[in-house]
Amino acid sequence: xEWLGATIPGSNFTVFQIVVAVAVIVGGILVAKALSLSFxxxxxxxxxxxxxxxxxxxxxxxxxVIAVMxxxxxxxxxxxxxxxxxxxxxxxxxxxxxxxxxxxVSGIFLQMDKPISIGDPISIIDGDLSGVILExxxxxxxxxxxxxxxxxxxxxxxxxxKIYNFAKNTARRANITVGIAYKEDIAQVTEIVKKTLEENPxxxxxxxxxxxxxxxxxxxxNLSIRVWTPSSVWFPVRTQLVQQVKKxxxxxxxxxxxxxxxxxxxxGAR
Amino acid sequence: MVISLIERFGTYEVRDGLEIELRDEKISLKNxxxxxxxxxxxxxxxxxxxxxxxxxxxxxxxxxxxxxxINTPQPLGHHIMLxxxxxxxxxxxxQATHHLTMPIEIGVFTVSKxxxxxxxxxxxxxxxxxxxxxxxxxxxxxxxxxxxxxxxxPNRAAKPIPYEEAAVIMRFENPLDDWVTITRIVxxxxxxxxxxxxxxxxxxxxxxxxxxxxVANVFLNNEPPLPGLLEVPMPExxxxxxxxxxxxxxLGGACRFTxxxxx
Numbered sequence: 001x002e003w004l005g006a007t008i009p010g011s012n013f014t015v016f017q018i019v020v021a022v023a024v025i026v027g028g029i030l031v032a033k034a035l036s037l038s039f040x041x042x043x044x045x046x047x048x049x050x051x052x053x054x055x056x057x058x059x060x061x062x063x064x065v066i067a068v069m070x071x072x073x074x075x076x077x078x079x080x081x082x083x084x085x086x087x088x089x090x091x092x093x094x095x096x097x098x099x100x101x102x103x104x105v106s107g108i109f110l111q112m113d114k115p116i117s118i119g120d121p122i123s124i125i126d127g128d129l130s131g132v133i134l135e136x137x138x139x140x141x142x143x144x145x146x147x148x149x150x151x152x153x154x155x156x157x158x159x160x161x162k163i164y165n166f167a168k169n170t171a172r173r174a175n176i177t178v179g180i181a182y183k184e185d186i187a188q189v190t191e192i193v194k195k196t197l198e199e200n201p202x203x204x205x206x207x208x209x210x211x212x213x214x215x216x217x218x219x220x221x222n223l224s225i226r227v228w229t230p231s232s233v234w235f236p237v238r239t240q241l242v243q244q245v246k247k248x249x250x251x252x253x254x255x256x257x258x259x260x261x262x263x264x265x266x267x268g269a270r
Numbered sequence: 271m272v273i274s275l276i277e278r279f280g281t282y283e284v285r286d287g288l289e290i291e292l293r294d295e296k297i298s299l300k301n302x303x304x305x306x307x308x309x310x311x312x313x314x315x316x317x318x319x320x321x322x323x324x325x326x327x328x329x330x331x332x333x334x335x336x337x338x339x340i341n342t343p344q345p346l347g348h349h350i351m352l353x354x355x356x357x358x359x360x361x362x363x364x365q366a367t368h369h370l371t372m373p374i375e376i377g378v379f380t381v382s383k384x385x386x387x388x389x390x391x392x393x394x395x396x397x398x399x400x401x402x403x404x405x406x407x408x409x410x411x412x413x414x415x416x417x418x419x420x421x422x423x424p425n426r427a428a429k430p431i432p433y434e435e436a437a438v439i440m441r442f443e444n445p446l447d448d449w450v451t452i453t454r455i456v457x458x459x460x461x462x463x464x465x466x467x468x469x470x471x472x473x474x475x476x477x478x479x480x481x482x483x484x485v486a487n488v489f490l491n492n493e494p495p496l497p498g499l500l501e502v503p504m505p506e507x508x509x510x511x512x513x514x515x516x517x518x519x520x521l522g523g524a525c526r527f528t529x530x531x532x533x
Contacts, residue, residue, distance in 0.1 A: 170413070170415065170416055201343055201403040201404060202343070204416075205406045206407055206408075207407060230347065233344070
């Protein structure tokens, strides 16, 4: 084993030092591969294939660079200059990629927090943007708006905005207001509306629908109708109900007045 | 084995001119060329469903079977809520059997002749209900269940309305030291197995076991409630779902639904 201590001609390194340095690099490659494969397995349910591959590569090469630097450091290579340059470069790159990192971190939190899932109808940015989630990637999320346009939104924007998720709950409430003339009997109208609601099979019986006189408006008495429906049919049920309630009131001869103002003319005025 | 329930439920040879009437619903088959057939269902003379299918080498039959009430007017959930009126009060440490009813729908299937009934390939081409459907939420809006709602009167004998309801013979057990009142039963429809004798349909053997003041378990025991009943075949996808649910419960043949939001 004496040969291990022998100096390699033309250098200051012993055979042992070279063997250790090579072993550190080989070990680093093996660790990089293992980490990258483990990440692949863990990330498969959480992110798309492309994002996963990108992060696998970053992990793989980072570990190898660390292994090579450790190996060279062991052989006596001085990295002080490199680290200083790297630090400055890091600050520069950090500033330049601030938004990228922010989107990446937001993407990771979106995956962990799960306020949205693929297929969910949502509304974000204070209701300015509504649509169905198509894809959630590490840096961005793709939404198909309700008018059929695909939109890619940076994850940071989604994560920091209010998210209305219309599919998260099993049931949703629909609110409709209908105005009736002051001369109408509120109890009779309430009965007509309740009967109309009962006839729609998609209006949930429990929680029970609510119909009540909400306020006395300028031109009419406003009735408030509150019904619960399965979330999946909320929109069609709400639109159906507006039509059905109007028809039922028309059939019963109940007046739904338009805004009107009574003008009194002073006697003798021209 | 050819499943042959009598009256309207059962299997039919696919032939031109076949007509089946069930109250306001009329089902008809028409040969539209070679081995192509048109299935049509009319309600009060208005066409409400139409399908085309191929009956190559006369290998297909048409079947009308009772089915789980979760498809009309559109699939919204897979639970059934039986609301009891009057409610049932159970004394401490007691057991009681009550006859209830649950809603059913009528499924129209194309069935491969090679494997008829539950061993065969049953494909549901249409489904309809002769009753007005109503739905209710069991639990909270965020984690509850959308259930097909049915009001039922507990009786000493099963009195289901044909083609609208199935008979439910249910045992109730209260192991607690206090009285409890059962106001509703919730079933997972995909676990439900139906049996029939002639055109009377029955839910499989079932129990309700009170667990505490709020929670009760509903057990479906995967066996007929009475001797001499035939098992009603189910669609292929329901068979698969049921199988996976059975495996998950770990109760052997029985299925359990835990009523965690009160009974």
